[in-house]
Amino acid sequence: MSDKSPSSETSPAEPPKRKRALPVLAKKRAPDSQPEREIFARNLRRARIDASLSQRELAAVTGIAQAHISELENAMHNVCIDTMVKLAQAVKKPLFQMFQP
Template sequence: MPKSKPALTSREVFARNLRRARRLKDITQESLALDAGVPRAYLSRVERGTINISIDNADALSRAIGVPLHDLVDPAKFAGFDEQ
C-alpha cells in the first residue's frame, strides 16, 4: 500500500498558495513585495516556507495580491495549479 504524503503545515500551505496566486496574476516578487511593504528577500523566504510570517505581514501580502487571507491558508485553494 503506498504511503500518503503528510499534510502540509499552515506555513507551507500559505507559502504554496501565495506563490501560486502571484504567478497566476503574473506579478513579480519585487512588485508584490513593494506593494506589501516588505523586502523582496523576505517575500522569497515566505514563499519557500522557510520563515514564520506574522499575521500582519500575511494580511499585507493578501491585500497587496488581492486574494483574501482565508484563501491563502486554505489547502484546497490553488491545488489544481501546477508549479512551474
C-alpha cells in the same frame, strides 16, 4: 648609533583583511516547518503568479523586502498576521484562502 630616519622605518603591518563569507546558494525549509506554513507558502506563490506579479513587484506594493517574500514562499520563516494581511490584499485574495490546501 644608528642613523635610521623616519622614512626608512617600515610602517606597522596592516591588519589582515576579513574574508567575505560565501553566499548561501540554497536554503532548506525550517526543520520545524508547519503544514500551515507550507500551505501559505504555496498559495502565496500561486496567488502572486496569478496576479502577474514578480517578487520584486510584490515587494514594492507591500513594502516587504523581496528576499523576505522569497523566504516566505519557501516556507523558511513564520509570518506575522500583519504581513499575511498585506500579502493577501496585494494579490487580491481573502486571507482565509491563503490557508486552503
